[in-house]
């Protein structure tokens with residue numbers, strides 16, 4: 444017997460027949476002997492429409508609190524519809540909204556971007572567990588929260604995905620199923636590249652790095668709550684079947700997946716290659732990387748500017764790399780010289796917040812500046828920032844950055 448949290452996005456409950464089909468898919472799993480919890484979004488674009496309506500009627504005079512209460516009507520409605528649809532199929536269901544004593548998602552008082560109080564939510568989930576053990580299917584409003592004075596809050600647009608993973612975690616569910624209007628996660632945007640393929644599987648880490656790719660299948664913050672023991676997947680509502688395959692989300696595999704900072708165990712050497720005309724030549728990077736690859740030298744980082752390319756290799760490989768690249772620079776017209784720098788320490792910082800939180804780089808670099816630690820190089824890609832500092836400063840920098848991320 445599995446406990447399944449099934450989250451239905453707006454399109455999957457976009458009209459009467461879709462709601463019936465969705466409810467049927469839940470009932471089918473229930474009949475197989477599984478336990479179910481439904482998390483539901485507002486029907487179609489209901490949230491947008493409610494915002495538009497209130498902007499037209501009230502405009503700038505609308506307070507955030509009022510806006511949250513009005514937006515909430517989307518999920519208040521869909522949860523009632525969904526619970527009634529399940530009941531019409533002969534299975535007991537109860538809609539759970541923030542006005543209900545059993546409501547589990549507790550937040551701070553920020554009306555539109557409320558922060559989840561995980562510990563309290565975790566405790567409040569007891570009430571939901573109770574319902575489940577009585578054979579009742581709880582149908583919980585996605586996106587909504589309850590603030591300190593019992594007021595309705597919302598956890599940010601698209602937040603129902605977060606609700607689903609949060610509840611999956613607190614209820615120790617076996618599965619979280621995200622029911623949406625695509626077949627799963629694609630290798631890229633199929634509207635841009637026709638050959639885009641559906642992925643059978645993607646890791647939490649990869650999914651997080653994909654989050655900025657435009658077509659968002661899943662709220663980037665939802666995976667914060669993904670427990671490694673929970674199997675999760677994204678499926679298309681058209682299947683009408685919660686057992687259909689879609690894309691599986693695996694992991695996370697180790698450590699605190701929210702934020703990590705680590706210092707690479709060995710010193711890293713920096714080789715800087717200079718040449719004025721560099722930008723005019725095609726294939727320089729390819730020549731550089733194949734020269735190192737042919738000699739089994741791994742590259743830890745690479746950055747290219749107007750007149751220089753910097754490559755990072757392990758110190759043990761640095762002499763060899765230096766000599767190989769020197770011969771290449773001599774032969775190459777557009778390059779003039781290269782230098783081998785002092786040993787550096789490589790610090791990698793990973794946080795899903797890098798995607799959408801302004802100022803994060805300066806938060807990391809300010810304490811380094813205050814402690815006179817020079818940053819030799821910094822690069823970032825999606826959720827990771829990599830810093831190179833002098834080898835002797837490595838440990839200290841690591842501690843300072845840990846402080847920032849706390």
Ligand code: ASP
Pocket residue numbers: 452453484485490491517585586599600601602603604
């Ligand atoms: N209904 C909310 C929105 O449109 C939340 C969600 O659908 O996830 O943003």
Ligand code: MG
Pocket residue numbers: 452601604660662
């Ligand atoms: Mg969504």
